[in-house]
Amino acid sequence: MKKFIFILFGVVLFVAAIVVLLTVDFNRAGKDNVYIQVDEPASTEEDKLDTGEIATTYWYEQPAYTEDGDEIEVTFSAQKDLRQGAYLMLYVDDDNEVSSYDEVSEEELPAAVEEAL
Template sequence: MKKALWLLGVLLVSAIVILATVDFNRFGKDTVYVQISDVASVKETKLDSGEMIKRYWYKLPAYNENGNLTEVEFSAAKELRKNAYLMLYIKDGNEVTSYDEVQLTDIPQKAKEKLEG
């Protein structure tokens, strides 16, 4: 009985650690690369508290590691740095779930050629 409770405790702690550390917005997603240009639009939302929240929307061409084009639209809580390169995590073809800024040297060659082209 004690072994079963101990094993259950270990499994529970392991599950909590996994859930706390794995970013499911990135796990198992495809990646594409973009270069930030101008903001497509800024949308302001007024909260019940009266605070105004801004979302910056971007609509850009994105390229996968093979250089294939995908049009993506995504938002950010802050204005992204112009000319920055991003690796976008996408699902269902073009739904952006997360992003990371990357250096041009980190981008696969075929995608880099399309972005520079």
């Protein structure tokens, strides 16, 4: 009986680990949020893929604002030319490195950020 309970516990633990790995976005977990209004890219970089296609990376360097309205400088890349004037919520770590972003509406901006932008 103890062997059965031990195996059942192991299976439940394994399934729980798989569910966590499939549902948690580690690029966003535990990150701080800052906000920007997209400007023109600072630079672009083109790479030729093995298939012969050209992949363009757009680099953005601009000020971002914390929820309190404090300004920080961020540099991040995107695989497409982002819509100028769009508002983005960036996910940054302690070194202000951007790991992901989401587009947000103006109504979703914190009041201090809206005032700073």
